[in-house]
Amino acid sequence: xxxxxxxxxxxxxxxxxxxxxxxxxxxxxxxxxxxxxxxxxxxxxxxxxxxxxxxxxxxxxxxxxxxxxxxxxxxxxxxxxxxxxxxxxxxxxxxxxxxxxxxxxxxxxxxxxxxxxxxxxxxxxxxxxxxxxxxxxxxxxxxxxxxxxxxxxxxxxxxxxxxxxxxxxxxxxxxxxxxxxxxxxxxxxxxxxxxxxxxxxxxxxxxxxxxxxxxxxxxxxxxxxxxxxxxxxxxxxxxxxxxxxxxxxxxxxxxxxxxxxxxxxxxxxxxxxxxxxxxxxxxxxxxxxxxxxxxxxxxxxxxxxxxxxxxxxxxxxxxxxxxxxxxxxxxxxxxxxxxxxxxxxxxxxxxxxxxxxxxxxxxxxxxxxxxxxxxxxxxxxxxxxxxxxxxxxxxxxxxxxxxxxxxxxxxxxxxxxxxxxxxxxxxxxxxxxxxxxxxxxxxxxxxxxxxxxxxxxxxxxxxxxxxxxxxxxxxxxxxxxxxxxxx
Amino acid sequence: xxxxxxxxxxxxxxxxxxxxxxxxxxxxxxxxxxxxxxxxxxxxxxxxxxxxxxxxxxxxxxxxxxxxxxxxxxxxxxxxxxxxxxxxxxxxxxxxxxxxxxxxxxxxxxxxxxxxxxxxxxxxx
Numbered sequence: 001x002x003x004x005x006x007x008x009x010x011x012x013x014x015x016x017x018x019x020x021x022x023x024x025x026x027x028x029x030x031x032x033x034x035x036x037x038x039x040x041x042x043x044x045x046x047x048x049x050x051x052x053x054x055x056x057x058x059x060x061x062x063x064x065x066x067x068x069x070x071x072x073x074x075x076x077x078x079x080x081x082x083x084x085x086x087x088x089x090x091x092x093x094x095x096x097x098x099x100x101x102x103x104x105x106x107x108x109x110x111x112x113x114x115x116x117x118x119x120x121x122x123x124x125x126x127x128x129x130x131x132x133x134x135x136x137x138x139x140x141x142x143x144x145x146x147x148x149x150x151x152x153x154x155x156x157x158x159x160x161x162x163x164x165x166x167x168x169x170x171x172x173x174x175x176x177x178x179x180x181x182x183x184x185x186x187x188x189x190x191x192x193x194x195x196x197x198x199x200x201x202x203x204x205x206x207x208x209x210x211x212x213x214x215x216x217x218x219x220x221x222x223x224x225x226x227x228x229x230x231x232x233x234x235x236x237x238x239x240x241x242x243x244x245x246x247x248x249x250x251x252x253x254x255x256x257x258x259x260x261x262x263x264x265x266x267x268x269x270x271x272x273x274x275x276x277x278x279x280x281x282x283x284x285x286x287x288x289x290x291x292x293x294x295x296x297x298x299x300x301x302x303x304x305x306x307x308x309x310x311x312x313x314x315x316x317x318x319x320x321x322x323x324x325x326x327x328x329x330x331x332x333x334x335x336x337x338x339x340x341x342x343x344x345x346x347x348x349x350x351x352x353x354x355x356x357x358x359x360x361x362x363x364x365x366x367x368x369x370x371x372x373x374x375x376x377x378x379x380x381x382x383x384x385x386x387x388x389x390x391x392x393x394x395x396x397x398x399x400x401x402x403x404x405x406x407x408x409x410x411x412x413x414x415x416x417x418x419x420x421x422x423x424x425x426x427x428x429x430x431x432x433x434x435x436x437x438x439x440x441x442x443x444x445x446x447x448x449x450x451x452x453x454x455x456x457x458x459x460x461x462x463x464x465x466x467x468x469x470x471x472x473x474x475x476x477x478x479x480x481x482x483x484x485x486x487x
Numbered sequence: 488x489x490x491x492x493x494x495x496x497x498x499x500x501x502x503x504x505x506x507x508x509x510x511x512x513x514x515x516x517x518x519x520x521x522x523x524x525x526x527x528x529x530x531x532x533x534x535x536x537x538x539x540x541x542x543x544x545x546x547x548x549x550x551x552x553x554x555x556x557x558x559x560x561x562x563x564x565x566x567x568x569x570x571x572x573x574x575x576x577x578x579x580x581x582x583x584x585x586x587x588x589x590x591x592x593x594x595x596x597x598x599x600x601x602x603x604x605x606x607x608x609x610x611x612x
Contacts (some may be wrong), residue, residue: 098534133573140580144587151591158595159607165514165591169528169584173535176577183570
């Protein structure tokens with residue numbers, strides 16, 4: 001039973017998603033409850049899975065009893081277990097939030113809930129997959145449901161969803177092309193098997209080209225600058241009820257897939273025609289972190305600002321994991337987990353602002369602070385986490401990325417992390433100066449917000465702080481998991 | 488220069504792949520019509536599938552089913568099944584993408600009354 005947990009985690013949302021039309025045709029109002037219940041079950045299963053993995057160590061799940069490299073394998077290690085746990089947690093919280101802030105025509109739409117469930121099952125698949133082609137299939141499952149969900153808001157969002165589709169599918173084609181190159185050069189697609197065969201083939205142009213195509217394909221999916229252009233428009237116009245889940249998971253999980261590939265295939269210090277690969281990736285991360293922060297600073301639309309903030313954090317995580325030492329890698333992974341929670345929180349706040357105050361831009365925010373204490377509290381916690389102050393998890397992630405950069409003596413990377421922190425601080429100051437600005441009208445009484453919103457904002461803020469308080473424990477087993485050889 | 492030409496002529500499959508791939512990208516980038524952009528995307532995806540098929544082609548190979556009683560297996564006699572399995576899956580993904588994208592395009596047409604990207608962007612402002 002316990003060894004089947006990864007597959008159960010995948011099957012529960014998948015089966016519920018597929019059977020949603022059967023269950024709810026007569027009783028449309030059950031859709032949100034069934035979705036929430038499924039995510040609840042996933043949360044329990046992922047907690048159980050984490051306990052099993054921490055007790056027994058990494059488990060390789062071979063489908064049909066065919067061991068890798070001949071069969072298809074899933075790798076269930078502590079890193080995958082904790083990312084799945086965080087995604088289930090975010091899914092539960094955003095689903096509670098999605099019950100209030102949802103458009104009328106989506107409220108009882110069966111396809112909408114089916115898409116959410118199938119997307120989450122695809123995310124679980126990407127995280128556990130230990131095989132390049134498996135990652136491709138699940139990436140496409142997530143991407144296709146993502147396009148449909150972005151377009152679900154109708155109107156403008158259709159055009160942005162179409163643009164997302166063009167770029168995303170092109171990225172997937174590049175990924176498939178790279179995978180083909182690696183298969184030609186090595187004759188295997190299993191990551192552990194590739195890791196054995198690749199080091200001696202690093203001089204081959206097929207391997208180098210394959211890795212470049214895979215990186216390009218995935219960097220479209222993870223919205224790495226300069227391939228980010230689909231993200232801000234898509235997330236600013238997607239339905240508010242789903243944006244938190246999309247923003248917190250899709251890009252992060254694509255980055256997670258790249259980290260697994262990078263860690264197993266690119267050893268520290270590897271050079272391809274005199275270019276050190278990891279340093280190159282790190283510099284790309286530096287550029288993304290700085291430009292993303294600067295672009296966030298000049299936005300006036302709140303959702304777009306948060307979207308660019310997320311883009312800059314993708315760069316930060318890429319810096320951390322490309323430093324080539326354990327501290328940086330653990331810091332980057334920890335920051336990835338935190339970023340999933342922070343993005344969910346920010347987009348829930350932005351969605352609630354539109355729902356309760358009709359506030360889309362910074363100008364509209366004036367005086368909101370006096371009316372909505374719950375939103376103010378949640379925004380302050382989210383801002384502290386985004387800027388990276390203790391005791392939130394954001395601080396410990398950035399701290400370890402900087403420590404890793406100093407350890408590797410890459411002072412420019414350390415400086416870039418600090419500079420992007422300053423940019424983050426600057427755009428949050430911009431938000432707060434409007435937030436607490438004297439209201440244009442006479443201040444009204446505090447708005448009544450629903451309990452579901454209070455619960456979701458409270459839960460996400462608590463989890464940001466809890467991640468910070470538990471950072472020591474999480475780091476311990478992240479580092480253990482890395483030194484034991486498996487990311 | 489001559490050597491490059493020689494290697495190209497020896498690998499016509501891959502030359503076709505490169506031409507299709509670049510052609511697809513060009514159509515995606517250059518045509519303002521959304522359906523034509525989709526056709527470009529479709530060509531790109533098909534070219535990658537063509538690449539997968541091209542590198543797995545083997546002269547005189549048969550289906551990879553080993554007959555009972557065959558003591559020694561000569562791998563040169565059998566086609567490699569894995570790239571073909573990848574191809575089938577990639578085609579399924581491609582069809583699913585096409586379905587979603589056509590649904591989006593028809594929704595865009597109903598909403599904006601046009602398939603021209605410039606006209607749609609004009610209306611978005």
